Amino acid sequence: MKIGIAGLGHVGCGLIELVERQQNLRLPGEVQITGVSARSQSRNRPVDISPYRWFDDAATLAEDPDVDVFVELMGGSDGPAKFAVETALKAGKHVVTANKALIAKHGMALARLAEEKQVDLLFEAAVAGGIPVVRVLRDSLAGTEVKRITGILNGTCNYLTTVMLEQGREYDDVLAEAQRLGYAEADPTLDVSGMDAAHKAAILSAIAFSADLDFSKVSVSGIDKVSLLDLRLADRLGYRIKLIAEGVLTDEGVVCRVEPLVLPASHPLARVNGSLNTVRIEGDPVGAITLTGPGAGAGPTASAVMGDVAKMFRPAIRPAFGRAAHHMGRPFVQGAPTEVAPFFLRVYLPDQPGALAALTEALAKEGVSVDKLLQESGEESGAAPVVIVTHRCPRSNMQAALERLEKIAKPIDAPRLIRIEAAS
Numbered sequence: 001m002k003i004g005i006a007g008l009g010h011v012g013c014g015l016i017e018l019v020e021r022q023q024n025l026r027l028p029g030e031v032q033i034t035g036v037s038a039r040s041q042s043r044n045r046p047v048d049i050s051p052y053r054w055f056d057d058a059a060t061l062a063e064d065p066d067v068d069v070f071v072e073l074m075g076g077s078d079g080p081a082k083f084a085v086e087t088a089l090k091a092g093k094h095v096v097t098a099n100k101a102l103i104a105k106h107g108m109a110l111a112r113l114a115e116e117k118q119v120d121l122l123f124e125a126a127v128a129g130g131i132p133v134v135r136v137l138r139d140s141l142a143g144t145e146v147k148r149i150t151g152i153l154n155g156t157c158n159y160l161t162t163v164m165l166e167q168g169r170e171y172d173d174v175l176a177e178a179q180r181l182g183y184a185e186a187d188p189t190l191d192v193s194g195m196d197a198a199h200k201a202a203i204l205s206a207i208a209f210s211a212d213l214d215f216s217k218v219s220v221s222g223i224d225k226v227s228l229l230d231l232r233l234a235d236r237l238g239y240r241i242k243l244i245a246e247g248v249l250t251d252e253g254v255v256c257r258v259e260p261l262v263l264p265a266s267h268p269l270a271r272v273n274g275s276l277n278t279v280r281i282e283g284d285p286v287g288a289i290t291l292t293g294p295g296a297g298a299g300p301t302a303s304a305v306m307g308d309v310a311k312m313f314r315p316a317i318r319p320a321f322g323r324a325a326h327h328m329g330r331p332f333v334q335g336a337p338t339e340v341a342p343f344f345l346r347v348y349l350p351d352q353p354g355a356l357a358a359l360t361e362a363l364a365k366e367g368v369s370v371d372k373l374l375q376e377s378g379e380e381s382g383a384a385p386v387v388i389v390t391h392r393c394p395r396s397n398m399q400a401a402l403e404r405l406e407k408i409a410k411p412i413d414a415p416r417l418i419r420i421e422a423a424s
């Protein structure tokens with residue numbers, strides 16, 4: 001698969017980095033970069049672009065005979081990005097883009113052009129970065145009637161509201177950080193005004209409701225007026241302020257809006273923090289599905305772009321496990337249980353003096369320290385269930401402690417030993 005990449009910023013460089021380590025990915029075939037284009041050839045970049053043919057003009061790359069798939073990662077709803085994508089489609093090339101502004105504004109016309117030319121126009125990276133939500137809505141949920149979509153669709157805004165509150169930092173300071181981290185748009189007013197989330201909500205709504213995308217009907221308000229004081233006061237009352245996007249099917253048509261909302265701190269959307277995005281899709285008959293993951297940044301976004309490039313391979317049949325079966329050479333190996341962790345131990349002890357002491361003594365002798373202990377009454381059965389939560393210790397110490405316990409106070413029923421997973 002020969003690809004031409006226009007735009008070598010955060011996402012473009014992230015994609016080159018992925019192409020260079022593609023042997024570790026699950027692509028149906030080889031991806032080869034046959035040309036690149038950006039504003040400046042000489043700019044300092046995290047990847048070496050010297051092996052690739054340089055094009056001053058993205059549209060010339062888009063129609064180059066040595067390009068099968070044109071990957072547009074420049075940004076901007078009009079101007080060079082739009083012209084290059086149109087040029088590629090007209091030349092019969094498949095297009096992959098991360099450009100939500102372009103798709104929200106011109107998506108319908110571009111889709112018609114792609115259909116006319118019988119080529120693919122894929123844009124998984126345009127919505128919620130690394131979360132595979134476009135594919136899920138378009139393909140996997142084709143058998144569900146979607147009623148409503150809600151979510152957090154802008155990583156920069158979510159990062160801002162999270163970090164301002166958690167670290168007590170001011171808006172400008174955290175926004176500058178989001179820009180350095182590669183989350184923000186080249187013009188970050190698109191993020192904080194709510195416009196970027198609105199682009200994404202409109203794209204998801206068009207797919208979900210088979211609606212003729214008309215971005216002018218989307219209501220947009222942003223978080224640019226939300227201050228650290230607002231976040232703090234809301235927090236003191238048990239709330240979080242988040243930029244929330246919604247698309248809903250009504251009798252009149254599709255209503256799509258983006259606005260800051262005050263949510264109870266326990267609300268599922270309130271608990272999605274940092275640059276994470278989340279999308280909740282409600283439909284019939286599937287019910288509700290929630291997808292959460294990295295919504296911005298070079299790596300996650302490039303992953304989504306590469307997923308679309310992988311979709312362009314046209315094997316006679318799709319390999320059932322992603323890569324052709326005879327190329328799946330990596331062996332499965334036996335995994336050992338995690339050896340050092342906190343443990344949950346449940347035993348039934350005879351309801352008699354000294355039984356609990358025997359248990360704690362057996363643990364202590366093996367160097368296991370107890371974090372929590374719970375004993376229930378054993379009045380009826382004559383056996384008292386006891387639960388111990390330990391601090392981190394080797395599993396072998398737990399097993400040795402159980403062997404000791406067998407000798408001193410034979411527990412009734414087999415003890416249950418389960419590793420405790422960390423909170424995140």
Ligand SMILES: NC(=O)C1=CN([C@@H]2O[C@H](COP(=O)(O)OP(=O)(O)OC[C@H]3O[C@@H](n4cnc5c(N)ncnc54)[C@H](O)[C@@H]3O)[C@@H](O)[C@H]2O)C=CC1
Pocket residue numbers: 006007008009010011012037038039040058073074075076080081098099100101125126127129182183184185186295296297298301
């Ligand atoms: N950064 C992120 O987390 C995400 C970005 N996107 C989208 O991906 C696209 C690229 O984003 P980033 O890499 O963050 O932007 P960026 O600003 O880091 O890079 C843009 C690149 O495009 C080139 N470019 C811009 N205008 C050009 C023009 N007129 N002619 C030739 N080259 C031009 C620039 O020279 C630069 O190499 C945008 O559409 C953005 O909305 C989508 C999802 C996430």
Ligand SMILES: N[C@@H](CC=O)C(=O)O
Pocket residue numbers: 126128129153154155156157183184185191196295296297
């Ligand atoms: N600027 C966007 C990037 C991804 O789409 C965001 O912050 O979400």
Ligand code: NA
Pocket residue numbers: 124125126127128129130131132133134304
């Ligand atoms: Na996505």
